[in-house]
Amino acid sequence: MFKLKHILLTIAYDGTNYNGWQRQNNGIGIQEKIEEACYKIFRQDLKVIGASRTDTGVHALGQRGLITVDTSIPVDRIPYALNSVLPDDIVIRDAKEVPENFHPRYSAIKKTYHYHILNEKFPMPQYRNISTFISSGLDIYAMNEAAQYFVGTHDFAAFCSAGSSVKTTVRTIYEAFVQKEAPFITFKVTGNGFLYNMVRIMAGTLIEVGIGKKKPSDIKEIILSKNRNLAGKTAPPQGLTLVDIDYED
Amino acid sequence: MFKLKHILLTIAYDGTNYNGWQRQNNGIGIQEKIEEACYKIFRQDLKVIGASRTDTGVHALGQRGLITVDTSIPVDRIPYALNSVLPDDIVIRDAKEVPENFHPRYSAIKKTYHYHILNEKFPMPQYRNISTFISSGLDIYAMNEAAQYFVGTHDFAAFCSAGSSVKTTVRTIYEAFVQKEAPFITFKVTGNGFLYNMVRIMAGTLIEVGIGKKKPSDIKEIILSKNRNLAGKTAPPQGLTLVDIDYED
Numbered sequence: 001m002f003k004l005k006h007i008l009l010t011i012a013y014d015g016t017n018y019n020g021w022q023r024q025n026n027g028i029g030i031q032e033k034i035e036e037a038c039y040k041i042f043r044q045d046l047k048v049i050g051a052s053r054t055d056t057g058v059h060a061l062g063q064r065g066l067i068t069v070d071t072s073i074p075v076d077r078i079p080y081a082l083n084s085v086l087p088d089d090i091v092i093r094d095a096k097e098v099p100e101n102f103h104p105r106y107s108a109i110k111k112t113y114h115y116h117i118l119n120e121k122f123p124m125p126q127y128r129n130i131s132t133f134i135s136s137g138l139d140i141y142a143m144n145e146a147a148q149y150f151v152g153t154h155d156f157a158a159f160c161s162a163g164s165s166v167k168t169t170v171r172t173i174y175e176a177f178v179q180k181e182a183p184f185i186t187f188k189v190t191g192n193g194f195l196y197n198m199v200r201i202m203a204g205t206l207i208e209v210g211i212g213k214k215k216p217s218d219i220k221e222i223i224l225s226k227n228r229n230l231a232g233k234t235a236p237p238q239g240l241t242l243v244d245i246d247y248e249d
Numbered sequence: 250m251f252k253l254k255h256i257l258l259t260i261a262y263d264g265t266n267y268n269g270w271q272r273q274n275n276g277i278g279i280q281e282k283i284e285e286a287c288y289k290i291f292r293q294d295l296k297v298i299g300a301s302r303t304d305t306g307v308h309a310l311g312q313r314g315l316i317t318v319d320t321s322i323p324v325d326r327i328p329y330a331l332n333s334v335l336p337d338d339i340v341i342r343d344a345k346e347v348p349e350n351f352h353p354r355y356s357a358i359k360k361t362y363h364y365h366i367l368n369e370k371f372p373m374p375q376y377r378n379i380s381t382f383i384s385s386g387l388d389i390y391a392m393n394e395a396a397q398y399f400v401g402t403h404d405f406a407a408f409c410s411a412g413s414s415v416k417t418t419v420r421t422i423y424e425a426f427v428q429k430e431a432p433f434i435t436f437k438v439t440g441n442g443f444l445y446n447m448v449r450i451m452a453g454t455l456i457e458v459g460i461g462k463k464k465p466s467d468i469k470e471i472i473l474s475k476n477r478n479l480a481g482k483t484a485p486p487q488g489l490t491l492v493d494i495d496y497e498d
Contacts, residue, residue, distance in 0.1 A: 014374040059375055079371065089374045122328065125263040125338045126308055126379050126490070182430075241375070 010094035057237035062244035110246035132239035138210030149219035157226035164196035205232035259343035306486035311493035359495035381488035387459030398468035406475035413445035454481035
């Protein structure tokens with residue numbers, strides 16, 4: 001009997017060798033590689049609808065992708081089937097059936113990102129693709145204090161790169177902190193949604209706090225200003241990982 | 250005035266793209282890349298004498314290499330000079346002058362290695378080149394208990410791959426333990442020297458203890474047997490990092 005299943009995949013990837021989730025410029029997107037794997041396993045041309053369009057070089061542990069497929073493969077075996085044909089820098093970590101009206105982006109209620117900074121005198125080559133290297137000493141306590149100003153519902157226009165067309169730049173941040181997690185200093189942030197480059201601009205601004213170029217309380221002023229030029233630089237993509245996405249039960 | 254300096258470099262590398270410290274088979278060795286960098290900076294053909302011949306895929310944070318060079322570059326600037334021409338998977342972390350009779354291998358009194366295991370249901374692609382993936386649940390406490398049997402002066406013939414020609418297979422292990430260090434389970438071992446593949450065979454044997462195939466006390470029997478066939482498999486190279494080498498002051 002023909003019956004379409006709606007299956008939500010949890011996806012991890014090392015974004016180093018891809019031009020983003022959805023192909024940017026030339027090059028290969030992660031979405032495309034998963035669609036190719038789906039074709040090999042299911043023999044159907046299908047679209048993977050992603051929850052988040054991560055940029056070139058950005059990583060994921062908990063990206064989500066929705067596929068609609070006619071298959072007799074048990075849902076809990078789908079990760080193993082797809083992983084058997086995916087390159088080793090993309091891994092399906094989970095698959096579960098969801099209702100027809102589920103949308104990986106619009107049904108999301110929370111997203112969590114981590115931003116890794118390697119703060120040493122010299123880079124550690126093993127970690128060059130999953131962190132940003134900063135040789136100036138960083139004040140973690142000041143960075144963590146600064147991060148607290150992100151928490152709450154604010155207009156984050158100052159933390160949004162040009163070129164995005166969103167209805168509102170108001171977002172709610174539930175949790176934001178900076179901690180030592182050897183070998184990294186990690187900025188962890190959870191919110192109901194993020195603007196274009198928002199986490200990387202937050203990270204770039206926190207780095208400026210860490211080296212003493214900005215005070216923690218400056219964050220409050222920057223948010224109120226709604227002026228992108230007052231925030232810090234957009235930190236490089238390779239430090240960023242989309243860690244998890246929450247949905248209503 | 251012409252004066253040769255003997256300079257000890259501390260070297261970190263991601264071994265993924267190299268055929269070992271000293272070129273193995275075809276492909277490029279890390280030593281070779283550093284010699285090329287030295288030529289670019291010093292305009293002299295020189296040899297880098299390594300402390301340890303790490304295998305293909307093995308990493309380092311604290312490898313050492315000795316160069317003898319006529320240069321007016323201040324010793325503390327040499328890492329920056331060499332890093333400016335090295336690929337980004339090799340980093341010189343330190344340079345210091347040593348006496349003429351210093352030898353990076355024979356003067357070493359202690360070496361420390363870490364072996365990273367990723368023990369999850371599915372691999373994390375970001376860490377695929379710097380850890381070994383094991384999906385079966387590992388008993389860290391049993392592994393750590395087992396590691397204690399390595400400590401002391403023993404004949405480690407059972408933990409040595411064929412093909413090495415050493416005078417004695419007796420080595421002293423000062424410290425050995427297994428601990429959770431998110432996202433990894435890490436085996437850390439310090440000794441006065443290591444036989445060919447010794448740390449990887451130790452790690453492979455500890456993994457067998459972790460999955461319940463061997464008991465911690467089996468380690469004692471395996472050491473006494475001096476029989477390579479009784480120890481576990483040689484664990485894959487990418488989990489291994491040469492962390493540090495100590496010399497007498």
